[in-house]
Amino acid sequence: MEPSEELLDVAIVGSGPAGLAAAARAARRGMRHLLLEKTDHLADTIFRYQKGKHVMATPPQLLLRCDLAFEAGARETVLARWAEDAAAAGIAVRHHAEVTEISGTRGDFTLGLADGTRIRAAHVVLAIGTQGNPNLLKIPGVGAPGAPVVQYTLDDPAAFVDEHIVVVGSGDAGIENALGLAADPAQGNHVTLLNRSADFAKAKDANVKALMAARDAGRIAVLTETAPNRLEAGHMVVDTRDGEARLRCDRVIARLGSAPPRAFVEKAGVAFTSAAREAFPLLSPQFETSVPGLHVIGALAGYPLIKHCLNQGHDVIEFIAGNTDLRPADEPILERVFAGLQPARPVDDWIAFLRARVSIFRPVSPLQMRELLLDATVRRYAAGEVVFVKNDVGASLFAIAEGAVEVEIDPGPPRRTATIGEGSIVGEVGLISGRRRGATVRAATPAILVELPRTAALRLIGTVPDAGAEVDRITTTRLLLQIFQSGLVAEDLAPILETARTVTARAGEAIVTEGETGDDMFVIRRGSCTVEKRIGGRPVFLRYLPAGSYFGEMAVLDGTPRTATVRAAIRSELIRLDGAAFRRLFEARPELRARTLAEMAARRALNAFIEERKDRFGSAVDLYSETAAFLVENGLGEATDALLIDERLCVGCDNCEKACADSHDGLSRLDREAGRTFAYLHVPTSCRHCEHPHCMTDCPPDAIRRGPDGEVSINDSCIGCGNCVRHCPYGVIRMDSPPPRKPGLLSWLLLGRGPGPGEPPKAWAKAERARLRTEAPPKKAVKCDMCAGKAGGPACVRACPTGAAIRVSPETFLALAGRRD
């Protein structure tokens, strides 16, 4: 088809909150516009929330400015209101219009739709969110008449009866679909699951177990190392290890994951901030990408909250229409961030000031700076004022925009301090390891410091690679100065730091192997490692190294073979420093080497000790090693504080769960029974307060924070999206709404009123609500908060009558592994 004659002022792709707001603004402004939406309804992401979901309007301090009304309420209400407002604004929308191609530049874009239509526009606004498209099954015969139906989603497994169904895909989605289809034998479905590889590495353990059980029970046929080849009438032909096979097949459910929209966006010429998975398109303050005239807004631009999306839809059209006076909606918030600084200056000036002064901000674009500073604290410190105190829990990062700070290395006497100057950062150790502050820091002169909360700092490192590299450079230098104290100065290290490379290691991968030669040194940047040594032919667990630790420094000094094997306990990132560069340094300064060797003598003593005793190690050491390995495997390696149950003492009274529920809105955050056990140590389903909490990965309102006691907790701004549930590898978060208040303990004890201590049964909560005529509050994410702020500490431990329930940090769990009966 020929490109349509008409040249639109603006084409808007995607009708989520961002695109819809943009279309409404364009319509109100009388611009020639068209909103292109791939589905047959508006705002597909929100359309697909579960029925009746309570949509939340956060952050509360952000003013809404757009042509659509939005306030917190049920999904249906929100969608209906938008449909009304959009119609009132007079937007032009085209459904079933999936954009597959964008080419051109400002003034002359051509958009290709899946059905072959072409649309021309002077400007394009991309607002397609981050859902992406399901990967398609690309084999001959798909869509041919008579061939099996191919579908990419499964809404209702109960809808199919007496069919031969082949599920393709070995992830959780595929397995869950297959189990759903086979759950009720009365449906009479013949379900087959195809897996290209031999194992199910991508899926959750629980799912794999359920699948294997279903296979053993003959309810699902599981074909591994098998791939679809082609579809024929009523059949699928598959490639197995031993050649082709024909399967009866009426329907194919393909769950091959979905491709993030990045590839599509990049094809239009848009540059991203980095290759990292967290990266976003590179944007100007007007949301313009590296392609002039092509704008990106909404979740795709890195703003997942509906309010942000709506505002950006409004703003982007204003910018395109040439309104240069529009102040960003976040201006008042940023003004408040800088309010404490005198003399008063416009926000843009302060941002320019920070970017000029601080090395990690230099590579950050002004738009990203605004986003970063929304959560930041910027203030002046008087000389001598304390910034943070040793052993405080805090994981924020401080940047020194003016003046200098003093780190107290030794409170003395004699007191030893180190000065960190303007433009640098401090507090990075807590950021990396998620642990307590290692030293007290004070302002050395009058200073201006920017405090970035941990999540904002991590986002900065993840999305602006040069800023990340700068943080790495600073932390590694400091670490090396600390290790090789002997009169080394930062300049000596420059050639070594040149060689720094970041390497990633899979869980269980050996980074250095005992007995091998190799003289590189490693610093653990993320994750953690275990150290083991072969004694009497068996690996013995020696030590656990959390993020921020280093290893391999002995080989650097004397070139001896590795004395132990170091493995990644979880997927880890390490900084590798080249041994040759160290050797050159030590050759040039032999006295440095001699002194360093002397200082490290103590560290070697332990290895020598173990060598000497190796014949005396017996089964006790085996048990110790196995227990330690078990705990690491169960996530204790990345924990900062986890609940363990000593099964030699646990009487199964569940008082721990009851205490948890009764001290937290009636919902228990721990499941004592679930979880694995080894050598009488039970790891229940309960939050480990990970060093790097996976749950924080993708929380739209940033509701998950690390608190003052090191606890990872979820605050009230949770919007109930369930992302954290999917990201936590330990299954400790659940979505639930608190039950109504129970009658007091005495009226239960004496009069038998109410359900008694602990989480009330769902049926009681329902009946009670009916009695009180109240609605259940919206479901939110619920997890352990380590009883932060409660005098006496975690209720689970306090409520255990026998001492079976204990909370441990990695430093102590190894002691536990070594315990004797």
Place this chain on the structure above:
Amino acid sequence: MNAPARPSAPSTTARRAPQAIHEGFLAHRRYRWAWIAALLAGSSVLLYALDDPWPRPNGGTALGYALGTLSAGLIVWLSLLGIRKRRFTDGPWSLKAWVSAHVWLGLALAIIATLHAGFQFGWNVHTLAWALMMGVILSGVWGVVLYQRLPRQLSDNRATASERAMAAALAESDRALEAAARPLGDREAALVRDALATPAVGRSLGSRLAGRVPRCGTAAALRALPEGDPELAPLRDLLAARSVLLARIRTNARLKTWLQVWLLVHVPLTVALLAALLAHIVSVFFYW
């Protein structure tokens, strides 16, 4: 290799109670409450021996009053464990410490209260209170013995499986048996039906405490099916696996029941004791 480069900060756990990790309730704080209880009981015995009341030791002497007040206070306090255990207020208390003190002071009480009585027994409300108290204490000792021994057995029996995993495995076994029996004859189908109809765990307290279910259909089916028949072999295998699983589930239920059953003696006796204690005090002060 080395320790982490960052100065290792005291962990939260270390700030709490580092030794707590290895200690159960009996050993809590290196047997602090055992010492206190021994001291209390020891000094009571000593005072009793040194005291030379006329006409003979009983609750009416000065020392008798003192020991009696102490005993009554202890009994009330020991009973309050039932409340403490269920009131999850904030604050630096630990139920483990409470249970530790409860056990040791409860044992001391046996001595103190007996001294208070001056070994005078008879058929009256006073001796009833004493007997009930001894009943509570003995049942408590029984409970402690169970608490010491059964958790390990419970853990060993479960091995790495959880209760939920066992229940899921049983449901799986149900389905597999049903499927396996479908093509077979009426006799086999009836056997399987009986096996499926038997509850996994007995309903009566007796059968739970014994860990057995009378007339278990699975065991009966295994006995009834001939071993050599190749056609029945898969069914037999399923039934054999099921009986192993059932044994585990029943042992689990048995141990859990034992861990609770003693409280069914301890708590009602406590209630009776409190009533008798009240009667004892009232009668002493108003009708003496």
